[in-house]
Amino acid sequence: MPLCPQITNTPITVTLTADFTVTNVLPVLAANTQQLAVTDAAAAAAVATANAAAATAGAAQSTANTALANAATAYTAAIGSLQPSANTIVNATNQMTAIAANGITVFSGASSSSGPRVVLNSTGLAGFDSGGATFSISASTGAAVFSGSVTGSTITGGTLNIAGNAIIDASGLLTATGATITGTINATAGYFGTVSNGFSINSTGLVGVGSGLIVGGTITTSSGASSVSLVGSNNSLSFKTSSTVVGHILPLSTFGVLTHYGATADPTGGTFPQMFVGSTGASIFASTTIGIGVSTSGISLNAATGGINLNNQTNYTGVATGAGTAMVVVTTGSRVAIVTSSERFKEQIQYINTTGWLDKVMQMKPITYKTREDFTTEGEPNETQIGFLAEDIYDIGGDLEKAVVLDPLGEPFSLSYDRLTVFLTLAIKELKAEIDQLKGE
């Protein structure tokens, strides 16, 4: 760090003022000067050439002026020919265009307001023959109206789009959204879908379905107004599981309808389970069981034995078959049931030697009664009957309740009158003993 006082040196800027004279000198280029030197002879030749060129140019200009004048004359004549009035233009075949304040009319003939013509004005474009418009395009809405048909061997273009609801694209694909077809579709041939996998429509209607499947959906006809007809060589409805035919519904000419299991029907019955409904009745053929409801618990008819099995109806309320031996049990209301009494159906057998049965029998109270109407059979007489009340017998007790049948709720339901004979027998034997004793005294 310098110890002496620092000098402040403020520069003074030199600027160009009137005190200065500044000159700019280009160096002399001797070589270039030599290149610019030309001889008098060369200059004279150049002047002659220039004069000749000027003369040629003057002649060309004169020719051009003449051509221009001729062109102007021809132009005036052409304008007069093409435009007989300020607002009319005529072409070579005398077809005229009238230009008016409200538009342009192109017409052939004498009038722009009658006869064939095309008008383009503020309302759009319209074509006329001698009468009304044959076609029109609205300038405000773009709506196009044709009195004739749109015809042609080929209609090309992009997509025909009708308000987005019906679209025909360039490849012919028709897409209808929420469309309704009214009237009649007349078809002579063709398919919905492909030949092999679609519906075929011809002059006779919908005549076939391809090898494809109808998946889901419903075929619905108006109630009572029409029907679904199956017509063909097989004329049947077949049901398949995968590729296996498991059953058919088919008409049997004038006999009726046959519903059968398996791939082949057997109208005479026997081979496969099937059901026939004809004009004179109905028959069911089955190799094993014909069931109503659940076959093991409801009513079943055993085709092998010819029996009727009412398994889940107790013996006293219906008819059942045992294992090879038929029996009938009559329960109440004169209904018949078959019970077994043979020793071969019993075990742990003991003879009764007890007493007191006479007193119990003496408590039995016979009654007369009529069956309530809601338990009677229509058309059958409801006469006065005799019997006991199951509740009375059940209340006596002392094994007499064994002659009472209880319902599933444990309440007395019916009475086994055949079993009462056991107790009556015991009472008689007891009474006989007392008689014998009295005789002995």
Added chain:
Amino acid sequence: MTAFDGVTSPAVTVQFLMSGSFVTVATTDVISINIRRGRTRQSERDQCGTADIILNNFSGTYNPDATSGTYVVGGVSILRDGLQMRIVATIGGVAYNLYYGFLEITRVDQGEAPSVTMTFVDGIAYIADAQAPALAAAANAETAATRVGRMLDIVGWPSGASRSLTGSVGMLATVQNRSCMAMIYQAVDAIAGRFYISRDNVATLVPLANKFSRPTQLLFTDTGASNTVGYMELFTNPGTYYVVNQAVVDRGNANNQYTSRYNPSVSSYGIAKAVFDAPVATNSNAENLALYESRKLADPLTYVERIDFNALALGDYGALYPDFLATELGDQVSVVRSGVQYNLVVEGMAFVIVQNNWMMSYTTSAINPYSITI
């Protein structure tokens, strides 16, 4: 040299580069050191610096033909042309290079008091020896600093810290074959600047603006005031000797030459013309340069041209030595004589150092205040 104790006055040593390291010459062998750097006045070029070293050679150590001794490596003395040498002054533990040079001439005195006089030149001598090739068009519009760097590359001057080049004026490519030094002087003229080899051996290019930003290192007075330096001699110069009021900037054969004349000066002193070989890139550069060169010396001013002083008399207890030793070409000093202060630029400096004396001489010029953006 033992009189310079390194505490109250600098210890001055001479060092030779030997096997990659500087070795200090025995101070008892150093008879005298004579250094000259810079230029006499601002209108001149910076000259090649020289340092004459006279060594006591009674032992024959400094004989270039010696085959044994301190400075013999591999049977050959290193004291031959090109030997790198520096002169270092140290005070307060801080070393300052006073000079850095290359051995150019050796004179051996085999008389009754055997001695060797060795003359060391600075880098300018090597740059001046080289010839520059014609520059291709690619060198067009490169800055003055780039142009000088290109010349330094040609002579093999080290890059990096060995260069300090500033100058943004664009230069034209020249098709002429010139010496590298001539090409460098063109760049110096283009920026109205200065090129020299610093005391640290750095090739230095400074622009015009540098003159206004350098520090003022010393204040010379005849009053003996604190922190001032007493001078021995002041040489002044009548300013009319160096008036320049018409400048011609020559951009080269195929380009415009601008001539600027400062009319007030011409009307008083007649035309004093100077021509500048400055192939600057644009006409605007040339016009501004001519404007500046025709104005800066147009007003004659009597100024101090040289200051002689004894370096051992620098203030009390050597407080000014750091500033003195750090003084570089282009730095500023100030002189007060009979109450009049002259602000000066150090243009050159000369050292005469013997065992018990250290004489200094600064050549100076007035700080003319004119400046311009070239």
